[in-house]
Amino acid sequence: xxxxxxxxxxxxxxxxxxxxxxxxxxxxxxxxxxxxxxxxxxxxxxxxxxxxxxxxxxxxxxxxxxxxxxxxxxxxxxxxxxxxxxxxxxxxxxxxxxxxxxxxxxxxxxxxxxxxxxxxxxxxxxxxxxxxxxxxxxxxxxxxxxxxxxxxxxxxxxxxxxxxxxxxxxxxxxxxxxxxxxxxxxxxxxxxxxxxxxxxxxxxxxxxxxxxxxxxxxxxxxxxxxxxxxxxxxxxxxxxxxxxxxxxxxxxxxxxxxxxxxxxxxxxxxxxxxxxxxxxxxxxxxxxxxxxxxxxxxxxxxxxxxxxxxxxxxxxxxxxxxxxxxxxxxxxxxxxxxxxx
Amino acid sequence: xxxxxxxxxxxxxxxxxxxxxxxxxxxxxxxxxxxxxxxxxxxxxxxxxxxxxxxxxxxxxxxxxxxxxxxxxxxxxxxxxxxxxxxxxxxxxxxxxxxxxxxxxxxxxxxxxxxxxxxxxxxxxxxxxxxxxxxxxxxxxxxxxxxxxxxxxxxxxxxxxxxxxxxxxxxxxxxxxxxxxxxxxxxxxxxxxxxxxxxxxxxxxxxxxxxxxxxxxxxxxxxxxxxxxxxxxxxxxxxxxxxxxxxxxxxxxxxxxxxxxxxxxxxxxxxxxxxxxxxxxxxxxxxxxxxxxxxxxxxxxxxxxxxxxxxxxxxxxxxxxxxxxxxxxxxxxxxxxxxxx
DNA sequence: TAGAACTTGGTAAAGGTTTACCGAGCCCTA
DNA sequence: TAGGGCTCGGTAAACCTTTACCAAGTTCTA
Numbered sequence: 044x045x046x047x048x049x050x051x052x053x054x055x056x057x058x059x060x061x062x063x064x065x066x067x068x069x070x071x072x073x074x075x076x077x078x079x080x081x082x083x084x085x086x087x088x089x090x091x092x093x094x095x096x097x098x099x100x101x102x103x104x105x106x107x108x109x110x111x112x113x114x115x116x117x118x119x120x121x122x123x124x125x126x127x128x129x130x131x132x133x134x135x136x137x138x139x140x141x142x143x144x145x146x147x148x149x150x151x152x153x154x155x156x157x158x159x160x161x162x163x164x165x166x167x168x169x170x171x172x173x174x175x176x177x178x179x180x181x182x183x184x185x186x187x188x189x190x191x192x193x194x195x196x197x198x199x200x201x202x203x204x205x206x207x208x209x210x211x212x213x214x215x216x217x218x219x220x221x222x223x224x225x226x227x228x229x230x231x232x233x234x235x236x237x238x239x240x241x242x243x244x245x246x247x248x249x250x251x252x253x254x255x256x257x258x259x260x261x262x263x264x265x266x267x268x269x270x271x272x273x274x275x276x277x278x279x280x281x282x283x284x285x286x287x288x289x290x291x292x293x294x295x296x297x298x299x300x301x302x303x304x305x306x307x308x309x310x311x312x313x314x315x316x317x318x319x320x321x322x323x324x325x326x327x328x329x330x331x332x333x334x335x336x337x338x339x340x341x342x343x344x345x346x347x348x349x350x351x352x353x354x355x356x357x358x359x360x361x362x363x364x365x366x367x368x369x370x371x372x373x374x375x376x377x378x379x380x381x382x383x384x
Numbered sequence: 385x386x387x388x389x390x391x392x393x394x395x396x397x398x399x400x401x402x403x404x405x406x407x408x409x410x411x412x413x414x415x416x417x418x419x420x421x422x423x424x425x426x427x428x429x430x431x432x433x434x435x436x437x438x439x440x441x442x443x444x445x446x447x448x449x450x451x452x453x454x455x456x457x458x459x460x461x462x463x464x465x466x467x468x469x470x471x472x473x474x475x476x477x478x479x480x481x482x483x484x485x486x487x488x489x490x491x492x493x494x495x496x497x498x499x500x501x502x503x504x505x506x507x508x509x510x511x512x513x514x515x516x517x518x519x520x521x522x523x524x525x526x527x528x529x530x531x532x533x534x535x536x537x538x539x540x541x542x543x544x545x546x547x548x549x550x551x552x553x554x555x556x557x558x559x560x561x562x563x564x565x566x567x568x569x570x571x572x573x574x575x576x577x578x579x580x581x582x583x584x585x586x587x588x589x590x591x592x593x594x595x596x597x598x599x600x601x602x603x604x605x606x607x608x609x610x611x612x613x614x615x616x617x618x619x620x621x622x623x624x625x626x627x628x629x630x631x632x633x634x635x636x637x638x639x640x641x642x643x644x645x646x647x648x649x650x651x652x653x654x655x656x657x658x659x660x661x662x663x664x665x666x667x668x669x670x671x672x673x674x675x676x677x678x679x680x681x682x683x684x685x686x687x688x689x690x691x692x693x694x695x696x697x698x699x700x701x702x703x704x705x706x707x708x709x710x711x712x713x714x715x716x717x718x719x720x721x722x723x724x725x
Numbered sequence: 726t727a728g729a730a731c732t733t734g735g736t737a738a739a740g741g742t743t744t745a746c747c748g749a750g751c752c753c754t755a
Numbered sequence: 756t757a758g759g760g761c762t763c764g765g766t767a768a769a770c771c772t773t774t775a776c777c778a779a780g781t782t783c784t785a
């Protein structure tokens with residue numbers, strides 16, 4: 044059984060031997076950890092080139108007790124909203140010396156735990172979690188937080204006191220309610236909310252905020268999925284509701300709603316106004332363009348970067364449990380325009 | 385500057401001391417690497433529990449020269465097609481002892497290189513790459529392949545002789561051509577192909593296969609994006625083309641095309657037939673449901689698993705450059721149904 | 726010119742594992 | 756009872772780095 048280790052890995056010792064210096068010198072040349080003559084440094088770098096040496100980050104991490112890496116655990120990459128968030132988080136770290144590794148929990152609490160264990164065992168410097176469930180993920184988040192600097196993102200397990208970055212779902216829903224009151228005739232037909240169950244904090248918060256802002260609303264609850272929006276729309280039409288204002292808990296639901304009402308022969312925005320939430324990941328696929336609550340993702344990811352970098356250098360134990368909540372905006376587009384159609 | 389290392393990491397030595405045994409015994413108890421009395425094993429496990437010990441995978445990897453990890457580099461997670469593929473690859477490894485870590489290159493050759501370096505430095509056991517570009521990614525793929533067991537997936541840099549798993553784009557396009565010939569009246573209006581430029585191997589292959597199968601087709605080339613499909617559709621309509629058959633190089637383009645023609649007041653499938661390619665990631669968002677070439681993703685990811693596991697155990701240096709190409713199927717749905725509408 | 730102050734290179738320990746090898750104790754047989 | 760063949764625990768080396776400390780050489784000052 045031949046290990047195809049390719050070429051049996053060059054170490055710093057090989058470089059040192061090739062350059063005729065000690066390993067300390069090689070390390071110092073590569074890391075600029077102490078001033079040295081240009082001549083000597085070049086001598087080392089030439090050998091590095093010649094041998095094609097690449098530092099073994101495992102050895103370095105062991106010694107430094109630091110890996111320059113961050114783990115990002117997302118509930119489900121097949122959901123374009125989460126994959127977009129993942130991308131944006133990675134991108135936010137591009138100017139840092141930290142590598143972001145993504146692990147998908149595939150909507151499975153067990154797998155979420157495995158992801159966290161995988162990262163913890165590999166000694167990541169920090170962990171960013173979008174927990175699968177507001178309740179069932181508790182132990183997982185706890186495990187993470189006990190071991191390493193942890194930030195929850197987008198979704199929150201409130202019972203574990205970690206830092207958190209998210210958006211003000213209540214404010215977002217208020218904007219939606221205001222918009223509908225101003226621009227839709229709600230006399231004929233009270234507004235309808237098509238949401239997700241309260242298993243995740245976002246589903247939970249958006250639902251209760253909308254109910255509070257528009258107590259007269261009819262609410263239908265399902266999951267954060269296209270199919271659910273589609274089914275709910277069919278259901279409405281089949282019940283004889285053929286126009287009105289529909290708010291949703293997420294863009295992906297709104298897309299389903301639009302498809303669903305169109306399949307039944309109704310039009311958006313002429314018959315139904317539809318409003319989404321998130322404006323991340325899938326909203327660009329909507330037709331007509333989707334009025335949606337936009338989360339300020341860039342600000343949010345920038346905050347995550349700040350939190351991670353600070354806790355890596357241990358600056359800020361003060362605000363270690365701080366929740367940073369951003370106010371979202373309403374972006375008005377064709378699916379629910381400003382004037383009454 | 386306080387390192388908030390939480391609780392300063394329990395090592396195997398702490399466990400050994402607590403249990404009153406040597407580190408060798410602890411390691412053997414945890415890894416079952418040599419038979420031992422149940423009594424002793426329990427004694428060790430109790431201490432492990434009591435201290436909350438978790439193995440440091442860095443130390444282990446250093447010693448074992450194996451990390452039980454796989455790096456997956458994708459071009460762009462904001463593209464739902466790639467994020468779905470990433471999810472599916474991870475999922476395929478769920479029953480193995482290997483953890484899959486995902487890194488997004490954000491469509492940037494430099495970042496793709498950084499991703500590969502990050503994985504190589506961390507000594508992953510294997511690398512799965514979906515290269516950004518057929519040409520510009522060459523050096524990156526080469527770097528990977530020189531160092532570790534590498535598989536290219538979906539897209540191919542042919543000039544680097546690595547293993548590859550993909551689908552037969554030519555065959556897929558032949559199926560599309562056949563379908564259109566049988567079910568659409570192409571006399572009135574020759575078929576139209578809305579594709580992507582030849583920078584990626586999939587764009588390239590799909591284009592040339594379709595042109596070969598239907599030389600009379602009009603072709604428009606852009607990018608793998610919704611916007612491009614939308615713009616291309618507008619362009620067609622604005623040129624006075626108001627019906628016909630449209631094949632595309634990807635579902636995400638097809639979605640854009642559907643949206644585009646609908647925006648101009650035409651219907652799918654009554655006016656335009658639209659066919660996608662991939663049937664992964666976004667096709668479920670299409671309305672009407674999208675006729676598409678389905679890649680057999682499960683078979684493909686299973687093959688990747690096999691390749692990675694084999695090369696990890698060094699079984700198969702023979703087929704080390706094997707290209708495994710799967711035949712896709714055509715899934716007929718409403719956007720281009722079987723009978724002439 | 727003695728020696729302080731600085732520069733610059735090397736030695737070796739430490740970081741957390743796993744495991745080859747050793748040795749001690751036991752049972753069994755000749 | 757000598758010693759062969761077990762079982763089972765421990766010691767220490769190795770995996771690859773970085774860096775505290777040391778030592779030697781140089782420059783400068785008093």
